[in-house]
Structures are given as C-alpha cells and as structure tokens.
Amino acid sequence: MDQTLNPYTPGAGKPPPALVGREAELDAGRVVVARTARGTSATAPLFYGLRGVGKTVLLKALHAQAETAGWLTVEIEGKQEASEQQHTRRRLARGLVTAARATAGRRGTLSDAWKRALGTISSFSVAAGATGVELSLGVDPMRGRGDTGDPETDLEELVRDMVPALKESGIGLGVFVDEIQDLDPATLSALISVQHRAGQNGWPFHLYGAGLPNVPARLAEVRSYSERFHFVQIGALSDTDARAAFADPALQVGVEYEAAALDRLVQVSGGYPYFVQVFGDQAWRLAPGPQVITREDADVAVAEATAVLDDSLFHSRWNRATPAQKALMRAMAEDSGHSQISDLVARMGKRKPSDLSVTRDGLIKKGLIYAPDRGLLQFTVPHMDDYIRRQHET
Ligand SMILES: Nc1ncnc2c1ncn2[C@@H]1O[C@H](COP(=O)(O)OP(=O)(O)O)[C@@H](O)[C@H]1O
Ligand SMILES: [Mg+2]
The missing domain is CATH 1.10.8 (Helicase, Ruva Protein; domain 3)
Known part of the structure; x- marks a missing residue:
C-alpha cells in the first residue's frame, strides 16, 4: 500500500485516526464542561484499564474539550522513579503558570479576582521551586498563600484563591494526570483532598485521571473518600x-x-x-x-x-523483571485470564501465599500485574501470557 496514506497510529498516546467506540466517555467529558459553565457541580471521570486500551488518548481528548472551553488546564504524568517524583510538584506549578499566563493573557485587563489568583499561583510556584515565574506572570507573588511547603495546604490555598476568578469567567481548573497509579503519594493525596473539598464547596476544580486497573484500589488506599470518584473502566472494543x-x-x-x-x-x-x-x-x-x-x-x-x-x-x-518475578509470571502464563494465588503457590512449589508476597508486590509496583480481586492476579498487558508461552516454545 502507499505508505504516505497509512492511517494507523501504533504508539502510546498517539491519537488514532478515529476514536472508535468511546462516545459515552466523550459525552461524560462534555457534561463536566457544560455543567461547569453553568456553575453546577460535576465529577470528572477517572479512567482505568489494561495497557493499550486507549486511556491516554481519551484523557487527551477530554483535555482538549476543557481547553476548547477556555479552562485553565495542567497535565502531569505519574512516574515510578523516586527522582522523577520529586519533580512532579514543580511540573504542576510550571504547568499552572503557563496555563494561567495564557488564560490571563486572553483577558486583557485583569480583574481583582484574577490578580489575586495569579498572585497565589505565583507564590505557590516559587515555593515549589519553579523559578522566574513572578516575571512571567506580571504580578507580585501573594506571600503567605500556597507556599507553606505542605503539598495539601498549598494546593488547597491555591485552588481556593483561584475560585473567584474561575467562577467570574465561567471556567474550570482541570488537572489531568496520566499513569495516576504512579503519582507520588503526597501529591496524589493533596489532589484528592482538594477534589473532595471542591465537591463540598462547589469549586470548579476537576481532577481527571487515567491509569492501570489498580487505580481504584490505589486511590482508596491513599484516601478513604475515594467513593466520590467517577471511575470509568476502559476495555477492549466490541x-x-x-x-x-x-x-x-x-x-x-x-x-x-x-x-x-x-x-x-x-x-x-x-x-x-x-x-x-x-x-x-x-x-x-x-x-x-x-x-x-x-x-x-x-x-x-x-x-x-x-x-x-x-x-x-x-x-x-519482561526484561524489567527480576528472576523471581519472571518465575511468578511464567507460572501465571499457564492460566489464561487471571490466576488464583493458591494455584500459583502449588505450581511454584511454595508453601503458602505469603511466600509470594514480595514478588507479587514488586510486580504490581512495576505495573506488570494487578490484583483484579482478592486472591487473584492478572497481567496488565493484554496477551502477555501468550508472549511468555511463545518464548518458552523457542
Ligand atoms: N478508540 C480507539 N480506536 C482505535 N484506536 C485507538 C483507540 N484508542 C486508542 N487507540 C490506539 O491505541 C493505542 C494505545 O492508546 P493509549 O491511549 O496509549 O492506550 P493506554 O493509555 O490505555 O495504554 C494507540 O496506538 C492509539 O492510537
Ligand atoms: Mg497510557
């Protein structure tokens, strides 16, 4: 075929030629934007599912909806490496500054509400270590707001100070977090807590997310009120x-x-x-x-x-796994679909389920497997079991 016309888009996060079969999810996003414009409360969706089902492109599509509506938006990605995690808050702050500058820029003369919002964004950013932002925002940092160094307090003050400006403009503040299961606990906890407060007070702050099947469990672990979330499972196409x-x-x-x-x-x-x-x-x-x-x-x-x-x-x-982790995955590959931990224990010649705990936890942390239910394990990558079986044949 003529390669110049090849319409397919293999690759993580690459927008497909057509976002097939996701109308309901796109509609859910439109509802959040429309309700925010009317000043009514809404809950943004958190997508979860196996690798390669299209969560990232959906999150991007909802991000685009919010941008089109003139929202202030920030995009961050959860990272596994501790060194990367330290930068998350700075990335969040930098993203906010960039978005605020664009939004404020479109407004010409700034209202008092916007001046105050920008002041707090500025001090939040300075505290988060994003330098040079006072200049780029053109306002003095609002010292003593959003700069205690405690992620939860700072984020809450920041959002609280932005609410009047957001409401005045009929827009929302959207934080879009991909691979949310890997976000560092402090930042994740702060975001969830602010989302919770926003729900109670009618603030137009929305946390959107996408991640692996363990996302609902992970969020429940970090905060107990995760039942307020709107989890949406994304699966294979019909x-x-x-x-x-x-x-x-x-x-x-x-x-x-x-x-x-x-x-x-x-x-x-x-x-x-x-x-x-x-x-x-x-x-x-x-x-x-x-x-x-x-x-x-x-x-x-x-x-x-x-x-x-x-x-x-x-x-x-596969290569990311240690020998013990590979052995567990090999044992899992003998099942199709999920595996019972009790079967794996027997298959691997272990005595009790806890003999596998460390290996299991390591693989979950690496994002290679998850627990679909108590006592069960499954691969996060579809067809990983076939791959492991194939490897053994050769
Ligand atoms: N609804 C869809 N229809 C067709 N292709 C899609 C759809 N959603 C995603 N894709 C494609 O699937 C691949 C994986 O998408 P991605 O969003 O990275 O998945 P995930 O984040 O769930 O791992 C990409 O190549 C993308 O172009
Ligand atoms: Mg993805």
Missing part, C-alpha cells in the same frame, strides 16, 4: 467497533479489507486498540495493494506484527 477501527480509516483513503482478512485481524487483536493499530499498520505495510487487503496479506501481517509486539511491547517489560 467486535463491531474493532471492525470499524480497522476498516473505516482504510476506507477513507479508498482501501478495503477482504471479509476473511478483517475477521482474522479482529480476532487476533482481541479488540485491543493498541493491537488494532499495530496489526492494521503491518497489514498496510505488507499488502502489495493497491486497493485491497487480502486474507494472505492479513496472515503475513499477523506474523510480522507479533514479532514487532514481542520486540517493542513485551520484551522490555
């Missing part, structure tokens, strides 16, 4: 949506799939968006074309895409 995700972008540029080709690709992808993109991309690259992707093309693409996934998605994750 059969119809998966077909559309393969076929529609191709059809847009005049290329069709043979029915048998589409059947095969939909089946091997399992409807997981990341796999749809990788398989679609390989089919496009390998099919001689010029107008039809045949069943043989699909077969060749499946073999090639599998190799690509092994090298890119699976291999690096």
